[in-house]
Amino acid sequence: MQPPFLVIGNHAHTMDSFIVSSASPVHIRWVAGAYLFKLFGLRPMLERWIGAISKQQGRSDLFTIRAIGDALKQGDIVGLFPEGTRTWDGEPVGFDQAIAKLVRIFKVPVVVFHLEGFYGLKPRWADKKRKGKVYLRVFPPIMPDSIGEMSVQELHERLLADTGFSYRTWQEKNQLPYVSKKAAEGVEQVLYLCPQCKQASTIVSKGITITCTHCHYSASLDPYDKLLTTQGTHHFDDIAYWHAWERQYIATPDASSLGFPPDRGVLLQTGDEQKLITLERRFTLQMEQAGMRIKSNAGKDLFLAFENIQSMIINAKNTVELYHDNTLYRIRIFKRGCILKYVEMYQAKRKSIEGDQA
Known part of the structure; x- marks a missing residue:
């Protein structure tokens, strides 16, 4: 099949895009998290060598949509992970209808792949890699004619089904061991x-x-x-x-009695689309019922109310990236800390607020 076309699949490992690219006979321009472009020395490599396309995770990004469209018009192949984040437990994360709408707009073939066993090899939470086998499975493309015959909802359901790889279901069928004496650590x-x-x-x-x-x-x-x-x-x-x-x-009334101890913070940053500014390296981050509280060793106190957070996602190294009152913050806690609970509590609170407003 000749380019242009889209390449999409499940996301389980930090090296997924490199693994797929290494097995591909053609160059793939991957859509990458915007935070990577802000890291020192990485932006030139991503833009000039790899031709990566920046995506602000968790927020609508017209620039990204235009960049993907331009790349496809130039005859490029664009790769993306529609779930937007790596799986924490081996099960599909899911995504909304925006991906289906984009696929219909671009009117190019879509190649779906599965990265099988990569969660077992090294779960996102794991400290150590395990020993075991992994596979890359590529499926026949979904052609533009078929895409055009489906409604957005039908296409969304098709893409969810095709990309929604379940490690549990796959493991029950294949029964492949992933061995480590430290398999549970992390x-x-x-x-x-x-x-x-x-x-x-x-x-x-x-x-x-x-x-x-x-x-x-x-x-x-x-x-x-x-x-x-x-x-x-x-x-x-x-x-x-x-x-x-x-x-x-955590979405039930019983969760109101939960008491979360503070987590040790190691990096607090703010910034914009081009750069990041470090505010603190020693502080605590604590979950409260209405939001997240940051207290620095110097006595500064910052409260980020869930109702005023526009988006929140997790990226590399136990770091959460969020927009609070349209200001960007990146918060990193110690290695064994659970940054995930903040995002899932935020999601539960936002769902509750939206339900009350409906």
Whole structure:
């Protein structure tokens, strides 16, 4: 098939775009997070060598849409991850109808791929890589004629189904081991609530063991990413089921009693589309019911109310990037801290606010 066309797929690993490109006989221009273009020395490489297209994650970006359109008109191949972020638990993240609308506008073929086993090789939360096999599966293209025959909703459902790779379903079918003596280490980055005692930020990991420091509930993780409860009565089959329960729980009235201890912050920045300015390197970040509070060692106090946050996403190195009253902030916490809980609490609060306004 001749270019131009779009290349889309699931997102599980930091090196996904490089892995796909290394297996591709043609050059792919990847859509990359805007924060990468702000890192010292990286912007020239992304723009001149790779030809990457900047995308401000979590926000509508007309510049990105125009840049993709221009690249396709020039006969280029553009690659993107419609989910916009790497999976935390191996299950599909999903995306809204905006992607389907773009695909209809561009009127080019769409090639879908699956990165299979990459979550098992190194989950987003994991400290260490495991030993195991991975696969890149490419599917027949969706041609413009077929795209034109579908409504936006039908196309959206088709793209969700085609790109929505489930590691759990794939693993149940293939039963491939991913081996490491430290397979569970780092899981507290995604598991922030104990299912037994309902305490927040009490989960710790060592080796293949996951433990609650409050009630001593514990489970072990096997090479197939299945959980075995070793102490306590509550049981989840895998990390994804545990994580799904967390997201559901923080959206209930019971979550109002949760008390989150402060996390140690290591980098606080603000900035614009071109550069970042460092404000603090020593501070605490704490979840409150109405927002997030930052307290510096020098005594400065900054409160970011959920209702005034326009967008919030997680990018590299345990960092959350958000717009509060249209001001950009990047907040990084220590390596084993859970930045995910802030985003999922924000999403739950925003959903509640939108429901009240409906």
